[in-house]
Amino acid sequence: MLPVLLAASLLTPSEAAVQVEPTRVIDVVSHLSGGSDIDGAAIESRHILHPDHDRAGDWLQGRFEAIDGLEVQAEPFSALGEDDLRNIIADLPSAAAEPAGRIVFAAHWDSTASAEDDWEAATTPAPGADDDASGIAVLLEAATLLAAYEPGFAYDLRFIAFDAEEVGLVGSFHHVDALDEPVDVAIVFDPVGYNPGGSGLLWFAYHADWPEAGDEFLASADAIGTWLDVSGVNQASIGGDDRSDHFPFWEAGIPAIHIGSFPQPPAYHTSGDTLEVVDSAFLAEVAAIATAHAVRLAEPLEPIEEGDGCTGCDASAPRPLDGGILLVLAAVALGRRTWRRC
Ligand SMILES: [Zn+2]
Numbered sequence: 001m002l003p004v005l006l007a008a009s010l011l012t013p014s015e016a017a018v019q020v021e022p023t024r025v026i027d028v029v030s031h032l033s034g035g036s037d038i039d040g041a042a043i044e045s046r047h048i049l050h051p052d053h054d055r056a057g058d059w060l061q062g063r064f065e066a067i068d069g070l071e072v073q074a075e076p077f078s079a080l081g082e083d084d085l086r087n088i089i090a091d092l093p094s095a096a097a098e099p100a101g102r103i104v105f106a107a108h109w110d111s112t113a114s115a116e117d118d119w120e121a122a123t124t125p126a127p128g129a130d131d132d133a134s135g136i137a138v139l140l141e142a143a144t145l146l147a148a149y150e151p152g153f154a155y156d157l158r159f160i161a162f163d164a165e166e167v168g169l170v171g172s173f174h175h176v177d178a179l180d181e182p183v184d185v186a187i188v189f190d191p192v193g194y195n196p197g198g199s200g201l202l203w204f205a206y207h208a209d210w211p212e213a214g215d216e217f218l219a220s221a222d223a224i225g226t227w228l229d230v231s232g233v234n235q236a237s238i239g240g241d242d243r244s245d246h247f248p249f250w251e252a253g254i255p256a257i258h259i260g261s262f263p264q265p266p267a268y269h270t271s272g273d274t275l276e277v278v279d280s281a282f283l284a285e286v287a288a289i290a291t292a293h294a295v296r297l298a299e300p301l302e303p304i305e306e307g308d309g310c311t312g313c314d315a316s317a318p319r320p321l322d323g324g325i326l327l328v329l330a331a332v333a334l335g336r337r338t339w340r341r342c
Pocket of ligand 1: 108131132165190191244
């Protein structure tokens with residue numbers, strides 16, 4: 001059952017965060033990392049050169065497509081002689097007449113076991129449960145919950161599952177190079193499932209040019225009273241951070257932050273990065289912070305109360321700006337800045 005975030009009142013970050021379902025989050029990790037079968041067989045690896053790569057991509061794209069309200073597309077590109085690679089882009093368009101901007105949430109769906117002795121990309125298992133099925137699970141959960149909020153949001157929200165991160169951030173560089181619209185900020189989760197000794201430490205790197213991107217993430221964590229120990233570090237103080245898909249955004253002059261659990265698990269980039277590496281309670285809490293953050297940044301639109309002219313939420317009904325001029329004037333008089341679809 002999908003959650004139902006009804007339009008009775010303005011959605012708050014905390015209300016959205018408590019709807020996170022840990023079982024649904026860990027189920028995504030399980031399917032992508034071979035813990036649960038997909039079409040009768042486990043995914044052994046999501047490396048771009050492994051035969052299971054495309055099957056995992058099909059499953060993941062299908063999961064986004066199953067969420068009502070999202071517009072899903074594959075962004076194709078090639079790398080290492082593979083010409084069937086794809087970023088999976090799921091858009092939750094703003095419900096305002098004019099979108100206030102665009103917020104990106106991202107993770108990568110490919111995997112690697114390149115730290116393994118005698119590693120062979122096409123045959124060595126690379127379950128990548130923590131790296132980065134965990135980040136993908138966070139995206140799917142936040143997308144599921146935000147798409148269910150019927151009045152919608154002022155900003156366009158874009159969820160991106162990048163491909164080919166493990167072979168040099170190829171998918172994210174391709175995406176940023178081909179950007180057709182400005183991005184206000186990108187939040188990248190990679191990886192976010194490992195919680196050694198129950199430390200609860202969630203780390204993120206922000207760029208010295210855009211410290212406010214980190215401040216906002218901390219504010220979202222505070223807003224839900226998280227039990228995680230969330231701490232940001234200026235990338236300049238650690239000699240930079242080019243280790244994930246936030247980096248192409250930085251290179252393009254776009255604010256971004258890189259969120260990860262810390263330290264890395266011993267199984268990092270090996271065939272041992274299985275479901276057991278991931279702490280499901282920790283990961284669910286990351287999903288809660290991410291969901292709260294998406295709500296704060298995207299700015300929920302106000303529900304329209306019963307009796308104020310809204311006749312329901314039939315998607316085929318005219319939007320206020322199409323035909324409801326009296327409603328427009330009334331809302332302007334009330335000081336409403338933005339509109340929902342109605
Ligand atoms: Zn990664």
